Amino acid sequence: MPIQAKKDSGLKDGLRLRRGIYHFRFMYHGKLKTGSTGCRDLRSAKAYLLKLRSALALESIDVRTISKATFQEAFDLYLKVQAPRLAARTVRLFRSNHQHHWSHFQDAPLKDMQMHLDELFPRLAAKMKPGSQRLVFARLRSVLELARKRGLHNTPLEYPTIDVPRDPKQVLSEEQVEVFFIHVDRIGSLHARIMIRSLFYLGLRVSEAQRLHWDDYDEDEMTYRIDERQKNGKILYLPVLPEMAEWFAKQPRKKGELMCPGRWGCHNTRYTDLVVKAASKSMGLEVPMTHHRLRASLSTSLLRRGVPLAVVQRILRHADPATTTKYYWEEGLQDMREGLMVLSKVNGSPLDEDRHVS
Template structure:
């Protein structure tokens, strides 16, 4: 900015800063049978928003900025063109997208319960802050639904301090003092953005063409969709590799000699 305004001359010092390589990890997602468990475990006021996230793949800011007027249940379409307080989205464009049949009941409930023009406002009708902790809402629901990595069994007797990590959540007596242990769920480390990954992953696993998934996610380039979700080709690669057969035939049994 200083260079553009003529306040600085010379080479840009930012160019000398080395880029930090970030490892690309596989996206986290919920399996098809886990989505209903998560939705059921949510508080009712959160359920329509989270259902919309899974059914559409919309980003957090786009959901918070969605208005009732953006949803047309008669034509089964939704308009996505805002994010948070901005009049544009990350892709800098407005899109008209279809509404899945399974999402309609959740949208009807959201329209009926929202006290303002927003579809997913706070209880007083105002817009949620951009930093609203939706990931914490998700993690609590995952814990209640049993979608966890395990449980921390903690003794709450003062001075005992015993704790152990176990796979189950059944209360057991403390091996030190005999008091019943309190199992605390350790939810899977999913972010709210991982619901968008869930949408894409389940669509691709269902055989939806990559180009269609790209349009649903509104990626600017199909290569982005392919790069992020390329790991889903592993089963296709397995089928291809299984075509290779190097089984060595067993040698024929020599005929027995008669004397």
């Protein structure tokens, strides 16, 4: 039997003991919530408070546990919760998938979703490449997983395993990066040059580079804050190299504003994309560079320099190190040659002729 407290106590963790009963008092979205838990022991009072906070969180997004919730309700919930932290292009892709691939089961109960998942796979396989299929199922999974976490269903679902053949993609070497930025400086505006450099020197995603903000940059500590709108919703700080700080200094600092404000308060990727493609053409690259391949060029350069994988993973802010090695590390023939050089006689390896194994 849990021990019951007898003396009144001060407020701690939102609970206060008064006359043998625990009362709660906390702020939620700017409003004060007070009342009695009706519990005489601390463990039950904490459980009551946790349940109350969970109920308030569900009410704030108009979500209730629905035994007959449909996929359409799960999709609407996902957009309401996640759209503010996703790039506009990503939201459009979710809506496009819903319109073209998920519309035939939008009114289906979530408890029957396994049947629809099994039917969707052969339908997409007949008209899509494996990579596109996997993206459609990844987005669908994120919708259904959020619905499960918010109590719309508790059905375990199995998703198809889609193997995507992957050829090595283009990255720039350190020498090519220097040449690339020379062409960028010749072609692009100041805003374009800063935003494109942030993709490489800070390892930012495209959506994060579009939101370069003065309030996130600490000039004294030489750090840049990645806000809660990033992919995993966490707040992290990245070190700012002197090369990047010099470019930030070229802009007039205005507190509360974007570093590179556009006509409508932010930039899309079009004008920087034109500069990246023009610089690629000037370099004579057969395949033009993209914003994302600059981020991959950074990780490949760091890993080739011997930077530990865990450090590169943290710079790119990947939850899984496999993502870093699979998509952001392009090993080429030269990398393999340098790896085998450790066995070369030039380096005095155990294969040297004057060494023999008895």
